[in-house]
Amino acid sequence: MTLNPVLERVTDNIIARSEQTRGAYLQRMEAARSKGPSRAHLSCSGQAHAYAAADPGDKAALATTDAGNLAIVTAYNDMLSAHQPFNRFPELIRDAVRSAGGTAQVAGGVPAMCDGVTQGEAGMELSLFSRDVIALAASVALSHDTFDAAVFLGVCDKIVPGLVIAAQAFGHLPAVFLPAGPMTSGLPNDEKALMRQKFAAGEATRAELMQAEMASYHGPGTCTFYGTANSNQMLMEFMGLHLPGASFVNPNTDLRDALTREGARRALSLSAQGNNYTPVCKVLDERAFANGIVGLNATGGSTNLLIHLIAMARAGGIILDWQDFSALSDVTPLMARVYPNGLADVNHFHAAGGLGYMIGNLLENGLLHPDTPTVGGDGLHAYRQEPVLKDGTLHWQDGAGRSLNDKILRPVTDPFQPSGGLVRLAGSLGTAVMKISAVAPEHHTVEAPVRVFDSQEAVKDAFKAGELTGDVIIVVRFQGPKANGMPELHSLTPILSILQGRGQKVALVTDGRMSGASGKIPSAIHVCPEAMEGGAIARLRDGDILRVDAGAGTLNILTDGVADRAPATADLSANQFGVGRELFASFRNTVGSAETGATIFGG
Structure with missing residues (x-):
């Protein structure tokens, strides 16, 4: 399929606009790569500090072999429903990489705040800045320079953009983003919104409002409306930093655990010690950001990403502007209706065919760059598939290839509206x-x-x-x-x-x-x-x-x-x-x- 000429032109403009800054960034990443794994150059005392609390088997592997060492950067806390499932992830990751002959350490934690809690409160004035704090904190975590690859555990509004900024500061390392998934569906979002309006108009009591809110936000996982958190998950898939189909699998399920394990193994397999070196600086190129903008438009995603994508891109020397978003919006049809753009939630969207269907259909119509490097391999074509468990083993198979509910998800040729909005x-x-x-x-x-x-x-x-x-x-x-x-x-x-x-x-x-x-x-x-x-x-x-x-x-x-x-x-x-x-x-x-x-x- 021929690439859409507007997508091609916008991407060429981004490349030309970013030539100097991108070139300087890639030179820095090559210089970092050429030094090789840094822990080999640490003093014996430095290595002893780094390995002192490790499991005895991991300690021996770190000190005496060239086994790859995986950094875990986590935004875990148990106040955010979206991040509470990350409590279990470090052990899953350690076990997975040990089976592949590697080691893993929690390199550090980053703060994660909930905009839902701080909405309309003074704490919201720290929300946007928390993105840059997260980037700084993640950089401190990785600054020990004892790692060959990294996995990033984060979901919500500022957390993923901040982690991406940090990942690009260490862009010579491979990285896989491991999501936790959305909570199961609760009170429909339109009913929740109606109750909020009734309360604002004095037609409902606070007790009635509280009951509706608790029925909507009721368990572990991401809020199920299509806001910034779920837009982040979409972007990580469109831009190749998730495993295919990983975004919207519910927490604490066998499939989610299998994806977490495989994501850890995949990150380590992409390191410079192997034969398939795929660092972040290679994955997040100008084409990947153009693909992310197309995904944002096709799904009717969060306006916050109009800021975050620009900041994320600049961390890799790529200069985006709002006109890029607008130009791609003009040629990207709106393919999804997910609340607040419709009545469905992200679980319904995923069941209808989800991101795999969207990516495949956009590729077929020339609206995505197909050959961008990804952690899933095979460019974006791998992201047409969906993960399944067969006899307890993770496999990928072809998705439905069509929308299973045209009230939620439609093809490029019959969209909800001709532009992304x-x-x-x-x-x-x-x-x-x-x-x-x-x-x-x-x-x-x-x-x-x-x-x-x-x-x-x-x-x-x-x-x-x-x-x-x-x-x-x-x-x-x-x-x-x-x-x-x-x-x-x-x-x-x-x-x-x-x-x-x-x-x-x-x-x-x-x-x-x-x-x-x-x-x-x-x-x-x-x-x-x-x-x-x-x-x-x-x-x-x-x-x-x-x-x-x-x-x-x-x-x-x-x-x-x-x-x-x-x-x-x-x-x-x-x-x-x-x-x-x-x-x-x-x-x-x-x-x-x-x-x-x-x-x-x-x-």
Whole structure:
């Protein structure tokens, strides 16, 4: 199948744009590889420190043979349902690599926070920065330089991007990402959302809300809606860092355990000590990132990845911009309807054919680069298959080859909509992005007077006071990375949904983030320049007219004279302390813009 010309052109543009930075990165990785396994060069004392607590058999192998040593970098904690299953993984991994003649050690742990817990709370202001903390922590874990390959245990919103950034800093090593899988299906997501709206409108008690939430989030595994966590899992498969079909197998099952063991063995088999050396720097090339963007569009994935993918790519010397996402969105059909873009959850999506079907169908239609290196081998073609257990042994077999439920999953030739739904907006307010895969066409354009707020709490107060009447564009500013760490504003969703349900035309415009679960409200997010840097959003006043037009890709101020105003300032002193925020002042002072990944790493 001939490659889609837009995919080819966008990829060529990325390659040309990244020529110098990518070349310098690959030179650094080659220099690291050429030194060979570093533990052989450690002093006897250094090696003794590294092996002191190892199992006696592992200690002997490490000290006297050239057996490969696998690093385990884990984001385990038992407060996150998605990460609680990782408690069992180190022993599974150790046993698997021992059977292959190798060893494995937990190199270190990284923090993992839950955006669901911190949503609308002060802790959310640390959420985006936690990605870079994770990258730093994982780098410390690997800095002992005693490893031949690595496995990374992480699932949720900032954890996977942070681990990918660190993996690329050690890009001369092979890496396999080992997911934990989604929790089993609970209360349907649409029923949960309805209960949230009823509570926001005063039509349900807190006890009723709590009962619904507990029925939805009820066990170990990833939340089952298609937010950032599950978008991360999709990306790792599309970009070749998962084993084929590994993303959406439920935790604590025999198949999940078999995939974990095989992932560990596979990581070690890809090291420089073997005959199939496949380091991260080889897997994550420009084509892999283009494939990831196609996957994000085809599945209607999280808007957070519009920031994370840029930061992840830059860690490997690859420069993406929002126009790459928009251009690929125009030619990538929306193939999936998973909540909040539909009623199904990721378990239903997986059962309908899931990622294996999508990857195969996109390959057949020239919408993916087929020959990218992967940890699964055979380029992306291996990812058309699905894992199964036969007599207790892991095998891969051809997937269904068709959708088993066309209300959830459709082919490229009969999609839910012709484009992926990630739109770059540009105009007199600056640049922004919008996800429209769940937004009804009649809401793609909103022209209305604005109400301007400097916090989401102020929006909630205005709603409770009955002030948000008529058509309105809610502007929430001073929410960018330099102001307060760029929190998600997902807690505004029930309020905005109520306004839209009343027949009002409503949109959100913000220099903050929305959510991986961005839904039916048109939301122009990640506005750049942000208010803290004096962007046009800081010059808006109540009553100014904005036009948000996803079809035209524009975000314009229609009121005259706004550009001549002095930018507003805000009292941000309340954002500087508490819940650890005082420790992140240097992050706020040095972070780059959302357009460059909102990262402290030279973005």
